[in-house]
Amino acid sequence: MEEKVAxxxxxxxxxxxxxxxxxxxxxxxxxxSKSQREVVADIVHTxxxxxxxxxxxxxxxxxxxxxxxxxxxxxxxxxxDAASYPFEYRFSCSSFVxxxxxxxxxxxxxxNESPPTTLCVNLNKGTVDQVMSLLQKESLSVERSQLPTxxxxxxxxxxxxxxxxxxxxxxxxxxxxxSFLTASLGGSIFDFCAGNGGKSLSLASLTRNKKKxxxxxxxxxxxxxxxxxxxxxxxxxxxxxxxxxxxxxxVLVDAPCTGLGAAxxxxxxxxxxxxGILPQTQLTLLTQAARNVKPGGFLVYVVxxxxxxxxxxxxxxxxxxxxxxxxxxxxxxxxxxxxEEPQGYIxxxxxxxxxxxxxxxKSLDESVNKxxxxxxxx
Numbered sequence: 001m002e003e004k005v006a007x008x009x010x011x012x013x014x015x016x017x018x019x020x021x022x023x024x025x026x027x028x029x030x031x032x033s034k035s036q037r038e039v040v041a042d043i044v045h046t047x048x049x050x051x052x053x054x055x056x057x058x059x060x061x062x063x064x065x066x067x068x069x070x071x072x073x074x075x076x077x078x079x080x081d082a083a084s085y086p087f088e089y090r091f092s093c094s095s096f097v098x099x100x101x102x103x104x105x106x107x108x109x110x111x112n113e114s115p116p117t118t119l120c121v122n123l124n125k126g127t128v129d130q131v132m133s134l135l136q137k138e139s140l141s142v143e144r145s146q147l148p149t150x151x152x153x154x155x156x157x158x159x160x161x162x163x164x165x166x167x168x169x170x171x172x173x174x175x176x177x178x179s180f181l182t183a184s185l186g187g188s189i190f191d192f193c194a195g196n197g198g199k200s201l202s203l204a205s206l207t208r209n210k211k212k213x214x215x216x217x218x219x220x221x222x223x224x225x226x227x228x229x230x231x232x233x234x235x236x237x238x239x240x241x242x243x244x245x246x247x248x249x250x251v252l253v254d255a256p257c258t259g260l261g262a263a264x265x266x267x268x269x270x271x272x273x274x275x276g277i278l279p280q281t282q283l284t285l286l287t288q289a290a291r292n293v294k295p296g297g298f299l300v301y302v303v304x305x306x307x308x309x310x311x312x313x314x315x316x317x318x319x320x321x322x323x324x325x326x327x328x329x330x331x332x333x334x335x336x337x338x339x340e341e342p343q344g345y346i347x348x349x350x351x352x353x354x355x356x357x358x359x360x361x362k363s364l365d366e367s368v369n370k371x372x373x374x375x376x377x378x
Contacts (some may be wrong), residue, residue: 003071005030011067018035019048019268042157046074049112049167049267053082053092072200079112093270097260100307107306107354115264116152116351119162120171120198123149123205124234131162146337146349147176166233167303171198172262174352178254178302181334181357183211183300186249191215191237192289193254197226204235210283214248216240241334247294255282257303257310261354275309282314290322290362299324299360304353306346317341323363 012022024046025360027037029176036365047054047070054073055065063069082090086099091108101108121128128144128151134154135142138160143154162168179202180187194215196376203213215230215237217223223239255272259269259280286301293299301318303310319326329345330339338345 001209002032002036002039002045005036005068006040007071008043009040010047010070011032013044013048014064014067014070017268020266036153037163043074044116045073045267050074050079050092051267052271053079053085053184054088056085056089082156089364090313091270092267094266096098097267097270099258104306111263111270111354112267113259113264115172115353117155117157117170117174118145118176118352119153119157119168120176120202120205121149121151121168122166122233123343124209125165126167126296127149129166134162134167135160145173145351147173147180147261149202150176152351159372160177169198169201169229169233170312171202172265172353173345174261174304174349174355175199176202176206177334177337177347177349177352178252178300178357180249181359182206182252182300184331184334185300185359188212188248189214189250189252190244190246190248190292191252191288192243192255192292193225193252193256194239194283195219195236195254195348196222197229197235199252199254200226200227201229201233201235203239204230204233206235209234209236213237213262214240214244243288244292246292248292249294250298250300251289251292252300252302253285253286253300257282257305258305258307259304261356263303264353275307279309279314282310283317284315286318287322290318290324292363293362295362298327299319299362299363301344301358301360303356306354306356311358312341312343315360318342319360323365325363327359329359 009026011021013019017222054070058065058076088095088103091112132142135157140153140157140160142151146153157211158170180198183203189211194200194217200215217226218316225238258272258275259266263269290299337347337349339348344356346358347355
């Protein structure tokens with residue numbers, strides 16, 4: 001049954017792409033148990049993760065390009081015999097991504113692993129021990145990870161009571177570390193691109209609602225979700241309707257990106273052909289967010305990718321045009337997981353996604369742009 005449903009998802013993916021949407025369109029109507037859904041998702045992820053390699057095998061060996069062939073290659077673990085293939089096929093990625101990863105083969109290998117499901121415990125509603133106990137009572141595997149809010153479990157835990165009761169939310173540990181680093185920089189924090197609220201929730205949890213947290217999201221649907229989630233999770237976050245005329249100790253810009261660093265969970269990211277207009281979007285967001293930073297405050301730039309166009313190039317261009325300087329993170333408890341780059345760090349926490357983070361400190365010089373003047377002091 002699982003293989004049949006997986007084949008339906010893969011068939012739709014081969015026609016239309018967008019793995020996540022294909023899973024959402026087919027799985028709910030398949031009437032499968034939670035464990036059966038996990039099996040289906042695993043087969044589909046394996047096919048998508050190795051599709052560039054499987055296409056190469058199909059072409060060079062003269063195989064049929066049918067859904068059944070893709071499923072069989074996945075079931076047979078065809079990727080195990082790819083050691084002698086060119087880089088882009090061996091690691092099943094586009095030529096662009098192969099060029100990005102060619103000097104980091106360890107990252108290429110890592111991004112083809114199957115990740116655990118990571119939870120961020122909501123410390124405003126319960127404790128880590130309570131959440132672990134509840135998961136164990138549901139016969140779900142769980143273990144502590146590197147950060148005090150992070151638990152590693154399986155995908156079935158997405159349907160558990162701890163999620164239903166808002167005692168935790170699903171969030172990669174690398175993303176949680178971004179919140180830890182951001183929270184360490186000041187007392188008033190503005191999540192400038194809050195999305196559905198993942199980092200706002202983790203900021204509220206790890207600070208136990210004891211810092212002044214603000215958030216903004218331009219997309220109306222996401223902003224509605226953000227408001228609802230903060231309410232449900234008892235997260236004391238002020239949601240702004242528009243970008244406020246205020247200044248904060250810390251402004252977090254978690255910008256849209258190619259998502260290559262999250263390719264374990266979304267393997268389609270490995271097939272991107274370039275960064276497109278994303279670097280310009282990222283630079284624009286940084287420039288806008290800079291107006292909300294207090295003199296002497298911090299602008300935290302984060303993307304879940306490692307392309308130079310979206311990381312060091314964006315930061316370098318921003319620094320040339322704005323009164324900010326690169327700030328180095330010295331807290332030893334974090335540095336274990338930070339790989340130093342010229343304009344920031346790669347976050348490489350074990351079993352977490354790969355993020356780029358750059359902390360930029362604003363000059364104390366009060367000769368700021370008129371657009372920044374008159375802002376409310378927090």
